[in-house]
Amino acid sequence: MKNLVTVEWLSDHLYDEKLVVVDCQFDLGNPSSGYESYLNGHIPGAVYANLEKDLSGEIGEHGGRHPLPDQEQLQHLVERLGIEPDSKVIAYDNQHSAMAARLWFLLGFAGHKQRAVLNGGIDAWRGEGLKIESKLPSVRASHYPISLDSSMIVSMNDVKQAQIEGRTIVDSRAPERYSGKEEPIDARAGHIPRAVNYFWKDNLTETQKWREPLERVGEIESGQEPIIYCGSGVTACVNILAFQEAGVHAKLYPGSYSDWISYSDNQVVTL
The missing domain is CATH 3.40.250.10 (Rhodanese-like domain)
Structure with a gap:
């Protein structure tokens, strides 16, 4: 699977059985606004991942402002999002792919290969006049034992x-x-x-x-x-x-x- 997919590709595959779409909108200056934007309208079926709650670990004296999640936290995230070993995961945001690329990286770090970022993010999706919904999807949690790739x-x-x-x-x-x-x-x-x-x-x-x-x-x-x-x-x-x-x-x-x-x-x- 390519690292980037187009709006056209996602539109054609949106209802594929093994597809997982993740909304990663987040604003460092206003941490609650990303989830609010998600609630106001997201790509149909998309689940939400928060940079600081889901895509970052606990802050300590060292390790930086957004440490990587540990294996237990990353395991929980993957399973909460309903990601299975054969899932194709598409991440998007409205921040020049910064948060989506973070999830893309973390999934690779967790050993998941089939993941990509939506080229142009949700703005490109909206620009094509494609459907946006506000209802929360029903997600069946997965069971997916991950293995971290420290070589990354x-x-x-x-x-x-x-x-x-x-x-x-x-x-x-x-x-x-x-x-x-x-x-x-x-x-x-x-x-x-x-x-x-x-x-x-x-x-x-x-x-x-x-x-x-x-x-x-x-x-x-x-x-x-x-x-x-x-x-x-x-x-x-x-x-x-x-x-x-x-x-x-x-x-x-x-x-x-x-x-x-x-x-x-x-x-x-x-x-």
């Missing part, structure tokens, strides 16, 4: 080793945050030393449609597995999906910049 992620110490080895480290945040000129969220401005800046939103157009894999992806040396981070491990997943579309297997630093700066002796760079 790296630790802070892995990032430090990558710095020594000269491996590519990608900062997915906006250029002004990467440079340290602006920092609206985290306590320290700047970026991880040796990181290059590939802004995650550059993967999409203003209408939230995905571009062809960026030419810069071709700059990665053949066989290398770049490390991707952002502020808290969410928008980095957009870059990971884009890299995968280009045939490059990238790894996520889950805690990302917010984890890196939680260690006082870790250096940051400003431009």
Whole structure:
């Protein structure tokens, strides 16, 4: 299954027996608004997943602002959503695929292969005049023992080793945050030393449609597995999906910049 599907594809397959559609709308500035938007109208049959309640784990001293869920939490999410081993899962949002890509990544981390993001999100669905409903779907919980794929992620110490080895480290945040000129969220401005800046939103157009894999992806040396981070491990997943579309297997630093700066002796760079 492809990592991205079109509105046309989803419309044609919406009532397939093994299809699971997940609404991931979420606004960091207004956490309750995503679920409210879902209740006001979603793709028929879609279930809801909340970034902070479902797609993130418990926050601690380290681990960043949106730690990955542990295996038990992820197991519960997969089964609550009714996902079975042969399910095709389509995730969407209205935030340039950031939350949908997070779920896409987490499902891969849980070992589920057949998952994709809706190209253009719910705005593209609405734009085609397709049906929207507000009623909550009836979901039969599944039983799906998952197995986490630790090869998809790296630790802070892995990032430090990558710095020594000269491996590519990608900062997915906006250029002004990467440079340290602006920092609206985290306590320290700047970026991880040796990181290059590939802004995650550059993967999409203003209408939230995905571009062809960026030419810069071709700059990665053949066989290398770049490390991707952002502020808290969410928008980095957009870059990971884009890299995968280009045939490059990238790894996520889950805690990302917010984890890196939680260690006082870790250096940051400003431009």
